[in-house]
Amino acid sequence: MPLLNGTADLILLFIVSWALQDRVESAWQWCLIGGIFASLYTALPFGSLVIAYLFGTGIARILKRRVWKAPFLAMLAATFIGTLVVHLISLIARLIMGVNIPITSVLNLILLPGLLLNLILAIPVFSIMHDMAGWLYPEELEA
Amino acid sequence: MQLIVILLVALGLIGLALGGYLTPISRILVNPIVSAQTWLAKRYQAIQSLITQPEDVTTLRQKNAQLEAENSSLQVQIIELQQQVTEAQLLSTLVDYERRHVENQYIAAAVIARDISPFMHYVIIDRGSDDGLRKGMPVITQQGLVGSIAAVTAGAARVQLINDPGSSINVILQQSEIEAVLNGQITGEIELDMISQNAIVQPGDLVMTSGLGGKYPASIVIGQVVTIRSETYALFQTASVQPAVDFSQLEIVLIITNFQPVDITPLVPAPNAP
Numbered sequence: 467m468p469l470l471n472g473t474a475d476l477i478l479l480f481i482v483s484w485a486l487q488d489r490v491e492s493a494w495q496w497c498l499i500g501g502i503f504a505s506l507y508t509a510l511p512f513g514s515l516v517i518a519y520l521f522g523t524g525i526a527r528i529l530k531r532r533v534w535k536a537p538f539l540a541m542l543a544a545t546f547i548g549t550l551v552v553h554l555i556s557l558i559a560r561l562i563m564g565v566n567i568p569i570t571s572v573l574n575l576i577l578l579p580g581l582l583l584n585l586i587l588a589i590p591v592f593s594i595m596h597d598m599a600g601w602l603y604p605e606e607l608e609a
Numbered sequence: 610m611q612l613i614v615i616l617l618v619a620l621g622l623i624g625l626a627l628g629g630y631l632t633p634i635s636r637i638l639v640n641p642i643v644s645a646q647t648w649l650a651k652r653y654q655a656i657q658s659l660i661t662q663p664e665d666v667t668t669l670r671q672k673n674a675q676l677e678a679e680n681s682s683l684q685v686q687i688i689e690l691q692q693q694v695t696e697a698q699l700l701s702t703l704v705d706y707e708r709r710h711v712e713n714q715y716i717a718a719a720v721i722a723r724d725i726s727p728f729m730h731y732v733i734i735d736r737g738s739d740d741g742l743r744k745g746m747p748v749i750t751q752q753g754l755v756g757s758i759a760a761v762t763a764g765a766a767r768v769q770l771i772n773d774p775g776s777s778i779n780v781i782l783q784q785s786e787i788e789a790v791l792n793g794q795i796t797g798e799i800e801l802d803m804i805s806q807n808a809i810v811q812p813g814d815l816v817m818t819s820g821l822g823g824k825y826p827a828s829i830v831i832g833q834v835v836t837i838r839s840e841t842y843a844l845f846q847t848a849s850v851q852p853a854v855d856f857s858q859l860e861i862v863l864i865i866t867n868f869q870p871v872d873i874t875p876l877v878p879a880p881n882a883p
Contacts, residue, residue, distance in 0.1 A: 471796055473727050508724050509731040509759060509767055556728045565775040567728070571795050576727045 472579025477504050478552055479584060479591040481519055482544045485526035486537055486592070487599035497523040510559050518555040522548030537596075538589060545588040546581065553577050699861050706751040706863070713826070714867040716740055720859045721765070730773035730797060732756075732859060737764045745824070745870035748862050753830035753853035754778075754818060755862050757870070766864075770856055771831065772797045779821035780831060782814045791816065791831060791850065799832065804846040810837050816850050823871025 477500045485493035501516030508515060526544040533540045553576065560567055625631050700717070707715050718734035736742055738761045748755040748768050756776065759769040769776055776793040780801070787810060790803040804810060814834040820827030832852040839846040 468727070471727050473725075475725075477725075504725060507722055507733070508726045509729045509769070510726055515726075553728075556726055560728050560774070563775065567774055567795050572728075575796055580727065 469579035469583055471575040472577065472581070472583060474583035474587050475549065475552060475580065476587070476591070477501075478519060478522055478548050479545060479587055480595065482522050482526045482548050483541055483588070483592040483595040484599070485523045486530050486540055486544060487595060487603075489603040489605075490599050493523055493527065494520075510556055511563070514555050514559040515552070518548075518552040521551045521555075525551070538592065541588050541592040542585060545584050549581050549584045550577075553580065696861070702751045703861060703863055713865045715863040716742065716866050717861055717863055718766075719861055728774075728795070730770040730776075730793060730856070731759065732768050732770065734766050734768055734862060734864075735764070736864065737762050737766050739763050741866055742766050742864055745872075747825050747829070747865045747868055747870075749829060749865065750854055750859070750862055752855075753832065754825065755854055755856075755859065757824065758864065768862070772799050772852065772856060778825060778831070779819045780816050781819040781827075782810060782834070783817055784811070784814050785809060788819055788821070789816075789848075797856065799850045799852055801834065801848040801850055802845060804837075804848060806839065806844070806846060808846065810834060810846065810848055812836065823873055825870075826865065826868050 481493070481497050481500050484490060484496055487493075497519050498516065501519040504515045504519070505512050522544065525547045526540070529540040529544050530537075533543070553572070557567065557569075557572055622631070626635075703715075703717060707713075716736055718736040718740075720732045721735045722733040724731040724733075734748075742758060742761050744758055744761055746758045748757060754771055756768045756770040756773070758766045760767040770793070771778060771791065772793040774793050774795045776791075778791045779788065780791045781788050785808065787804060787808045789801045792800050792802055794800055801810075801816065812834055816831045816834060818825040818827055818829040818831065830853050832850040832854075834848045835851045837846060837848045
């Protein structure tokens, strides 16, 4: 469901929220899988989304270490920065392809609406992934 | 003697009863009995229904579940049939289009995916090089031009829509025969550019492919001019165009397979050429 021309990037949200979970060690692998699958569905140069999602995962991992006591805040920050990175890399890829795109239109019609949608969906996605992480990697009880 | 008395009394009572003289007395006597019987009958029915109800509820629930399942399957059938009717109507219009344009050969393909990036306006179709599709082939619907094939795999192809910012098409306005260039926008709109300042363009003018550049065949409908922007300091006029095709509703498209696009890139002079 687009807002103006911006769309929510659910793959980014799932990757970032997975990277923010405790005891999850497979964040980079899922990032690569998600990036490769996303690259198959887009006409952007192959690998540009992989690079963007790797950046997003890296940011999430750094934030996880820095603000580990406030995971929701980390999720929102990672979503914000990750969305900016994905859009920036997509824009650069398009400019390299020789397509002239007005930056103001990108900012008003794609970036800001996309950012808003991603931030709205960030918390529910984080909750889903938190439950999933708890289910897959249960906390070990101390004897 | 007693028997005779009893008989006479009995006959007397019967006579009185038949004559209606005992009605008030019988009412007084019968009413409590009727009330008691009614009370007993109600309790009996209640107890009986209490005992037999679980069976009825189970049966009713089973029947309800069966009916719900039947209802669901019928609704699914209705939806499938509606989809089939829509598809049949769409195919029928495409067949009509094919019959009206016999000069071209077509392959029909279904749109199976859209580009996930908001920066790109592409769709993926379910036909590829195995079906004879090649890069550059024009893609249309019965309404008009959709785009051209940008990349092909064995079983699928990626189509660049005419509203993609990287799309640029030579067009002609049907009424005035003015040539221009149609560019896609990041917003998904399409815009006419390179219209001479002297040219008179009217809203409603039909925009069609001109065939120049060798990328598309001539005379394929693209849309109608909506608004014209003419500024005194600008070299050219520009105009926004309402596309004939609704790109958000693309389901089935036709690919013109007998059109060979011409690559004129080597003929375009390089900026630093002598």
